[in-house]
Amino acid sequence: MNLLLGLADLVLGASLIGLGWSALCTRDLFAGCVRFIAFGLVMALVWARLRAPDIALAEAAIGAGLTGALLLAALRGIGVSGWARPGEDRDATEEPRP
Amino acid sequence: MKRRHHSLEGWLALLAGLLALGLVAAGVLAYQADSPGLQDLVVRSLAQTRVDNPVTAVLLDFRGYDTLLEMGVLLLAWLTASTLSGPSHERLVRPSARLESPVDGSVDRMLARLLLAPLLLVAAYLLWRGTDAPGGALQAGAVVAAAAVAWQLGSGAESSVTVRRGYWLAPAALGVFLLAGVAVAVVTGTFLNHPQFAAREVMMAIEVATAASVAYILAALFACVLNAGGNGK
Amino acid sequence: MTGLGYVVVGLVLAAMGIWGVVVLAHPLRKLLALNILGSGVFLVLVAVADRGAGQAVDPVPHALVLTGLVVAVSATALGLVLMLRSDDDRAAPSRDQSDDKGVG
Numbered sequence: 001m002n003l004l005l006g007l008a009d010l011v012l013g014a015s016l017i018g019l020g021w022s023a024l025c026t027r028d029l030f031a032g033c034v035r036f037i038a039f040g041l042v043m044a045l046v047w048a049r050l051r052a053p054d055i056a057l058a059e060a061a062i063g064a065g066l067t068g069a070l071l072l073a074a075l076r077g078i079g080v081s082g083w084a085r086p087g088e089d090r091d092a093t094e095e096p097r098p
Numbered sequence: 099m100k101r102r103h104h105s106l107e108g109w110l111a112l113l114a115g116l117l118a119l120g121l122v123a124a125g126v127l128a129y130q131a132d133s134p135g136l137q138d139l140v141v142r143s144l145a146q147t148r149v150d151n152p153v154t155a156v157l158l159d160f161r162g163y164d165t166l167l168e169m170g171v172l173l174l175a176w177l178t179a180s181t182l183s184g185p186s187h188e189r190l191v192r193p194s195a196r197l198e199s200p201v202d203g204s205v206d207r208m209l210a211r212l213l214l215a216p217l218l219l220v221a222a223y224l225l226w227r228g229t230d231a232p233g234g235a236l237q238a239g240a241v242v243a244a245a246a247v248a249w250q251l252g253s254g255a256e257s258s259v260t261v262r263r264g265y266w267l268a269p270a271a272l273g274v275f276l277l278a279g280v281a282v283a284v285v286t287g288t289f290l291n292h293p294q295f296a297a298r299e300v301m302m303a304i305e306v307a308t309a310a311s312v313a314y315i316l317a318a319l320f321a322c323v324l325n326a327g328g329n330g331k
Numbered sequence: 332m333t334g335l336g337y338v339v340v341g342l343v344l345a346a347m348g349i350w351g352v353v354v355l356a357h358p359l360r361k362l363l364a365l366n367i368l369g370s371g372v373f374l375v376l377v378a379v380a381d382r383g384a385g386q387a388v389d390p391v392p393h394a395l396v397l398t399g400l401v402v403a404v405s406a407t408a409l410g411l412v413l414m415l416r417s418d419d420d421r422a423a424p425s426r427d428q429s430d431d432k433g434v435g
Contacts, residue, residue, distance in 0.1 A: 013340040016374075020344050020367045024351045029359060036363050043370055050337060050381045051388045053232035054153045055373075055396050057224065061240035062404045066316055067366070069247045070323050070404070074359065074411040077327015111353035115346035122345070126338050126379055135382055135389040152390035153397065161394060168398045175405040179412040236401050312401060319408035326415035 012049065015042050030075060037068040148298040150230035157234070158301040162290040165304075166279070169271040169311060176268050176315045176322075183322040210252030217245035225309050229298065235305040239312025246317035250324070261321050264314050271304070271311030278304055337378035344371030358414040362407055369403045 019042060023035040040063025047056035140152050140160065147155045157165050221241040228234030250261070278300050279290040286293050292300050348368025352361055373396045380389035 009336055013336060016340055017343055017347075020347055020370075023363050023367065024347065024355060024360060029357065032360065032363060036366065039367070039370070043374075046337065046374065047377065050334070050377050052377050052380075052393050052396070054151070054234065054237065054393055055377065055400065057233060057237040058240055058397055058400050061237060061244050062316075062400055065244040066240065066247065066320070066404055067407060069244075069251075070320055070408050070411055071359070071363075073320065073324045074327055074415060077323070077415045078359070108350075108354045111350045114353070115349040118349055119342045119346040122375060123338075123342055126375060129379060130335075135380070136391045137382075137387040137389040140390050141387060153393045156390050156394035157397065161391070164395070164398055168402055171402055172405050175409045179409050182412050182416050236397055240401070240404075315405065316401075316408075319405060319412075323408055323411045323415065326412045 009049065012042060012046050016046065029078075033068075033071040033075060036071065037064060040064045040067060146294050146297065147292065147301070148294065149301060151228060151232065151234065153232075154228055154234045154301065154305075157236075158304055159290075159292050159297060162275075162279070162292075165308070166272070166275045166290070169275060169308065172312065172315045173269055173272055176318055179319055179322040179326075183326040207252040210248040213248050214245050217241055217248070221245070221309070221313075225305060228305060229302060235308035236312055239309040240316065242309065242313035243316035243320070246313065247320045250317070250321060261318055265318075267310050267314035268318070269311070270314075271308040274307035275304055334378045334381040334383065337381075338375050341371045341374030341378060344368070344374060347371070358410070358417075362410045362414070365410070366403060366407060369399065373399055 016039065019035050019039040023032045023039055026032045026035065040059060043063055044056050044059040047053075047059055137152075140156060143160065144150070144152060144155055147159045149155045149159070221238040224233035224241060225235060225238035228238065246261075282292050282296075282300060283289045285296075345368050348364045348366075348371055351364025352368060355361055355364055376392040376396050380392040382389065
């Protein structure tokens with residue numbers, strides 16, 4: 001039982017770091033945002049594991065629901081009118097699109 | 099605009115990150131060795147509040163100032179965002195923004211409407227149980243905001259009217275909090291120091307207002323983002 | 332000691348967030364990094380509050396983190412609005428949307 005919980009901790013911790021890193025470093029901005037939403041979901045599990053049900057509830061609504069909606073809405077806004085479209089990210093700022 | 103991904107900057111950032119990491123690690127280790135934590139104090143004082151959820155007691159009584167000021171921060175964020183996202187008559191989700199919203203099509207619209215009732219029920223339950231079990235104003239507010247976001251995506255035009263008419267909800271929590279603080283000060287002599295006989299009721303009143311304000315502000319912030327992105331089309 | 336392991340994870344996330352805020356160019360990326368930095372700090376706080384099996388959890392950091400979560404999401408929303416508006420201002424001269432900018 002303890003071994004199983006330890007394994008769960010290991011998986012949760014590793015996926016937090018992995019998802020956080022890839023949210024920052026994937027080239028595609030949309031993929032980064034989606035990974036951040038997944039990061040929020042894993043975070044909610046971690047709060048439950050750390051005996052913080054109050055925070056887990058808030059994180060499930062905020063981290064997974066609201067932040068995701070905000071990010072995707074903002075991405076749409078960038079995609080419509082912006083200088084850096086989601087797919088182009090870092091290098092897109094060098095020249096204006098036609 | 100040249101890309102700003104210089105290697106010196108990267109190394110300095112890495113160094114700063116590692117330094118912060120080391121400092122916090124040292125602090126955590128020292129804390130774990132020295133401090134017994136505040137849980138015993140909170141559990142002992144819980145009877146004074148007549149509330150069973152220690153987190154709610156901390157949020158609304160023991161550290162009421164934190165939550166009071168949090169409401170101020172939220173209000174400022176909402177004011178700034180709604181000022182920036184356009185003049186008030188076009189601040190809210192316009193039909194053009196709705197048409198290209200991430201959720202569109204009749205199935206998704208139906209889903210958003212179907213979700214509304216259960217989400218509101220969950221929020222009401224969280225608010226109701228929050229004084230004695232995990233849950234409370236902030237969680238309930240967040241769930242209502244999520245429901246409102248789903249609803250906004252499903253029906254932009256009507257929801258924009260609702261969002262506009264509900265602006266008075268934004269400062270409600272701050273107002274109720276301040277009123278309660280002053281009223282309580284008349285009895286106990288200290289601002290936000292709830293007397294035992296009324297602590298639970300005062301906290302519930304603050305909770306209802308807080309949930310409403312958090313829900314409104316978060317939903318309105320989403321409308322601001324949607325609108326700022328849809329501007330100029 | 333599950334707590335200590337999560338303290339380490341939180342520290343790594345916080346360091347990653349600091350790195351990202353400084354280095355990453357796109358403002359949306361910076362906001363993601365800021366959120367990851369915040370999550371790392373929250374994780375450290377809550378992990379420290381969990382004092383092992385059999386002992387009560389310290390509710391004070393929990394309340395602080397709860398407050399922090401709500402403030403973080405509103406700050407993110409504000410940052411996104413700022414980003415989109417500055418986006419408009421940059422885009423305006425070079426595109427066909429300079430017509431109704433700055434009205435009102």
